[in-house]
Amino acid sequence: MTCRVSAVLAKSFSFKHQSTHVVRRTSKVTEMKPFILSHPLVRPLYGFLRECNESPLEKEILDCGAGGNYPPLALFREQGYRVVGIDSTLEQIQLAREFCRETNLNVPIMLGDIRNIPFRDESMNFVYSVNTVCHLSKKDTATAVQEIRRVLKNEGLCFVNFVSVDDCWFGRGKEVSPGEFLQEEEWYSGITKEGHICSYYEDTEPDAYFEAFEVIRKEKRITELVIEKNHPEGGGWQMADICYTAKKV
Numbered sequence: 001m002t003c004r005v006s007a008v009l010a011k012s013f014s015f016k017h018q019s020t021h022v023v024r025r026t027s028k029v030t031e032m033k034p035f036i037l038s039h040p041l042v043r044p045l046y047g048f049l050r051e052c053n054e055s056p057l058e059k060e061i062l063d064c065g066a067g068g069n070y071p072p073l074a075l076f077r078e079q080g081y082r083v084v085g086i087d088s089t090l091e092q093i094q095l096a097r098e099f100c101r102e103t104n105l106n107v108p109i110m111l112g113d114i115r116n117i118p119f120r121d122e123s124m125n126f127v128y129s130v131n132t133v134c135h136l137s138k139k140d141t142a143t144a145v146q147e148i149r150r151v152l153k154n155e156g157l158c159f160v161n162f163v164s165v166d167d168c169w170f171g172r173g174k175e176v177s178p179g180e181f182l183q184e185e186e187w188y189s190g191i192t193k194e195g196h197i198c199s200y201y202e203d204t205e206p207d208a209y210f211e212a213f214e215v216i217r218k219e220k221r222i223t224e225l226v227i228e229k230n231h232p233e234g235g236g237w238q239m240a241d242i243c244y245t246a247k248k249v
């Protein structure tokens with residue numbers, strides 16, 4: 001397994017602006033169109049979008065855990081991708097549909113479980129799951145990553161992010177297994193108050209999920225966020241996640 005590790009320390013106090021994103025590289029500067037989505041929780045995907053754009057594979061992509069107010073697939077749709085999403089919560093799918101109606105984007109999202117992805121083997125060029133496997137146990141996350149690998153074509157790329165033990169939500173609730181907490185806070189619509197699993201990872205822990213892949217980028221991001229006022233955290237949040245882009249080989 002090869003990997004390049006980088007750490008990002010970002011302070012992010014506003015997400016309403018629409019800027020032109022410029023990717024600086026050693027030999028050239030690539031300009032991308034302003035993104036329709038600049039919500040901070042979607043930012044981990046900007047690098048993946050660039051990696052997909054640079055891949056020779058056709059632009060088709062699956063999002064697992066695709067629902068919510070800011071459906072990340074909108075980013076890919078507006079860049080010309082054929083997109084499809086699955087999500088296990090009807091309410092979250094409904095929220096995404098409202099966003100798509102308002103923005104006039106065609107982003108199909110169907111009911112489906114990342115632990116049993118309803119697509120054929122080797123049917124997708126690109127697959128990602130952002131801000132989602134944190135809501136699965138570590139055992140189920142291993143199944144989810146295997147499922148992502150199953151539906152990816154050879155040379156296809158995937159992106160998955162994991163919540164780090166450095167996130168400010170680490171340690172809340174009852175620890176039911178190492179790094180797995182039963183938390184009661186409502187993370188997204190559809191979650192009941194009975195509690196649900198949130199999984200947190202040491203820096204190298206998720207590497208094991210990607211042993212059958214070639215890891216082409218690994219990035220740990222620590223971001224100070226000021227987010228929606230009605231978020232259970234009341235606005236402030238140190239978000240820490242560990243992001244992987246990996247290729248099926």
Ligand SMILES: C[S@@+](CC[C@H](N)C(=O)[O-])C[C@H]1O[C@@H](n2cnc3c(N)ncnc32)[C@H](O)[C@@H]1O
Nearest residue numbers: 065067068087088089092113114130131132188
């Ligand atoms: C925190 S939200 C993130 C939504 C979106 N990915 C984003 O970044 O804005 C987590 C999403 O994962 C979905 N989800 C949770 N468990 C899932 C599962 N087993 N299979 C598919 N989706 C799941 C939830 O319904 C919810 O929409």
